[in-house]
Amino acid sequence: MDGLGDTDVWMDGIAAGKITDFAGEADAADVAELRDYQPIKRLALVACLVHKARMRVRDDLATMFCKRVALKIKKAKVELEEIRLAEREIVEALIGNYRTVLKNIDKGGPAQTALEKAKAMTAEVQAAPADEVARRLEGRVSPTLLALARAQVVQAGGFGAVTKAVEGFGGFAKQYEQIEKVSAHHGNFWEVLLYGQIGRDRAVMFDLAEKLEFTATSEDGRVLDALAHAQRHQAARGEYISALGEDGRAVDISFATQNWQKAVVDKTRTGQFVRKHFEAMVFTALAEELRTGDAAVVGSEEYADWSQQLLAWEAVQEKLASYLVEVGLCEEGEAAEFDAAFFRRQLEDKLRGAAAAADAGYPDNEGLVIDPETGIPSLKAFRADGQRPSAKRLEEEIKARMPERSLMGILARTAYWVEWWRRFGPASGNEPKLADPFGRYVITTFVKGTNMSPYEAARHIPGVSGHEMAYTANRHFSLVLLNEAIADLVNAHARLDISQAWGDGTAVAADGTHMDTYLDNLLAETSVRYGKPGGIAYHHVSDTYIALFTHFIPCGVWEAVYIIEGLLKNTSEVKPTTVHADTQGHLVTWTPCPSLRVGGGRPGCRVRRLRECLCGYSSGGRRTARPWSNCSTRTGRRSRSLPDSFGFSARGTARQTR
Known part of the structure; x- marks a missing residue:
């Protein structure tokens, strides 16, 4: 697809939204429909489709x-856990092997016996004077040399017994491998085992790193520099590679954890890296950088450089004053005084107040209990009261007055009254060329909502074919239009008296x-919990008992990101201000503080665990509340993506949901 040309040059200066719309229109059309377009428009649609396809790839x-x-x-x-289970057998085997080696070296063993015998054989020779040795020589081989040679043979045989003992245990390499596994267990050192897993995929990963063009989204480019160093030594097959870059300076691996640095750097090999561990470290760090947004893929959409999508600072300054007043960060006339220090003081005041x-x-919160010894807070289990007799009578009366309706009838009635069906249509935005768009959209929504295939549904629904439903679903429906229709339903539901x-x-x-998916889906992963x-369907359910927005995410991701993401993508009139979540409800606010340096580090260095109280009290462990202070312990972390910012996070309002 790259052979067609650089589509980024084609789309230079065109709005991203327009490219998406044109690509969607071309994707929904078939060859027959594209032939009906004018050549210029057809070429523009296909070019946008190719551009989006390259990004998706x-x-x-x-x-x-x-x-x-x-x-x-x-x-x-998992391998480390298996080693832990088999630790006893490995340790006992190593102890037995070491005992055998000691027996061979200890007094009375083959090695010591050979040493004593060799010493006795050379004692007479060492005591003879030099002239006596010369007299005995008479042109023949010196007895001294013969005695020394015989002694060396005996001594070598003694030490050979030790070598044979080690070889009997599988050789020195096998012993070192077992020792490394035991060492990995004692230090939770899974990093040294990773290369054994990715070794077979090494060529594919290097090929992928060569095909994709990576760029750093901040000033910190250490991971990409390490990747370039690994690519330069891709053809190496030795145990070690040079630790010096092309400029003659050492490659900076300070981004890695202590375990990784311990695995990569061999103290006996100054100026060299252990090749296999270095490659595994680079691939792991690159994947983490892509997930966190610290590294971007050129020409991508989901992994694009977010910093390129920001407004220019000149444009921000023009709109900053009105924006600060609109969001309530300052009053009229205070915008000139608003800077990083002002924002930080304002945030600290709000945190102190909260x-x-x-x-x-x-004292009045009966559901929250703080252990006086450990200081750990916990929520009491909420036990609902039983259903009252009046509630049962009300339920019976509602069922008696409410007629039973079919699911298809409910869809048709809501579509008629709310008109959510008008949100659907061709990607071009033109009027749908369908004889009955209302009926077709309602039936298609029913079929897709019940997870039926179009041709399976056609066998049970008269008057419509599988091809017609598949055509409508593929060319008139999209995720964006579906969310717009959901917003219409949410707005209509919010206006009902009963919802209030x-x-x-x-x-x-x-x-x-948890939702079942096909195994060959990029979002499909095995859930440890289920x-x-x-995959995981992450819902935002309003207190009016209707779902506002839903994300479909992989298993095991940090769900806290999608708590805020769902609120941002909610386009309905219902705007919640309080989120009730489980343990993922962790709210993070980034506060600009350019002058802050942590541990003497440079801007952009990540501090993983820094706990600091607003009143200056530092805590190295758990979250606690000080009786003499009006503030609580908080967690701080420097952002690598935002070099001049520092993040403070605090627990959001959480209630027990299970």
Whole structure:
């Protein structure tokens, strides 16, 4: 596909939304329909389709790379667990082997016996004077040399017994391998086992890294520099490679953890890296950089450089004052004073106020309990009261007055009253050329919603063929249009009187549900919790008892990202301000602080665990509340993607959902 040309040059200066619309229109049309377009428009549509296809290919390749690395890490950790289970056998075998070696070297063993015998054989020779040795020589071989040779043979035989003992245990390499496995167990050192998992995929990963063009989204390019160094030594097959780059300076691997640095650097080999561990470290770090957005793929969409999508600073300055007033960060006339220090003081004041309110409300909060010894908070299990007799009578009366309706009838009625069916149509935006678009869209929604295939549904629904339903679903439906139709239903539901009896729409609950998928799906992963492959449908359910938005995400990802993402993509009139979540409900706010340096590091270095209290009290462990302070412990982490910012995170409002 790259042989067609650089599509980025073709699309230079064209809005991304227009490219997406044109590509969607071309994707929905077939050859017969494309022939009806004018040549210029047809060429534009196909060019946009090729451009989006190239982006999707790069997205899929990057996703497969990240998933493959994650799978290999998982297998390495499983292997480590298996080693832990088999630890006793390995340790006992090593102890037995070492005992045998000691017996061969100890007094009375073959090695010591050979040494004593060799010493006795050379004692007479060492005591003879030099003239006596010369007199005895008389042109023949010196007895001294003969005695020394015989002694060397005996001594070598003694030490050969030790070597034979080691060879009997599988050789020195086998012994070193077992020792390395035991060492990995004691230090939770799964990194040294990773290369054994990715070794067979080494060529594919290098080929993928060569096909894709990576770029750093910040000033920190250490991972990409290490990747370039690994690519330069791709043809190497030795145990070690040079630790010096093309410029003669040492390759910086300070981005890696201590375990990785311990595995990569051999203290006995100054200026060299252990090749296999270095390659495994680079692939692991690259996958992590892609997931966190610290590295981007040129020409991609999901892994694109987010910094290139930001507004220019000149445009931000023009709109900053009105924006700050609109979002409530400052009042009229205060925009000139708003800077990083002002924002930080404002945020600290709000955090202090929230902490003080939480402390003041704790005595009256019967559901929250803090252990006085450990300081660990916990929520009491909520037990619902039994159903009252009046509620049962109300339920019976509602069922008696509510007529039974079919699912197809419910869809048709809501489509008629809410008109959500008008959201669907061709990707071009033209009017649908269907005899009955209302009926066709309702039937297609029913078929797709019940997870039936078009041809299977055609056998049970008279008057429509499988081809017609497949045509409508592929060319008139899309995820964007479906979300717009859902927003119409949410808005209509919010206007009902009965929905206000449950809540006012200001609160939302966020949680995920496992969904079965095909195994050959890029989103499909094996869930540790559910024990089967699939994905997670992450829902945002309003307190009015209707789903606002749903994400479909892989198993095992950090769901906290999608808590905020779902709120941002919610286009309905219901705008919640409170999120009730489980343990993933962790709210992160990035605060600009250019002058901050942590541990003498440069901007952009990540600090994984830094705990600091607003009043200056530092805590190296768990989250605690100080009785003499009006603030609580918080967690800070420097952002690598935002070099001049520092993140403070605090627990969001969470309630027990299970």
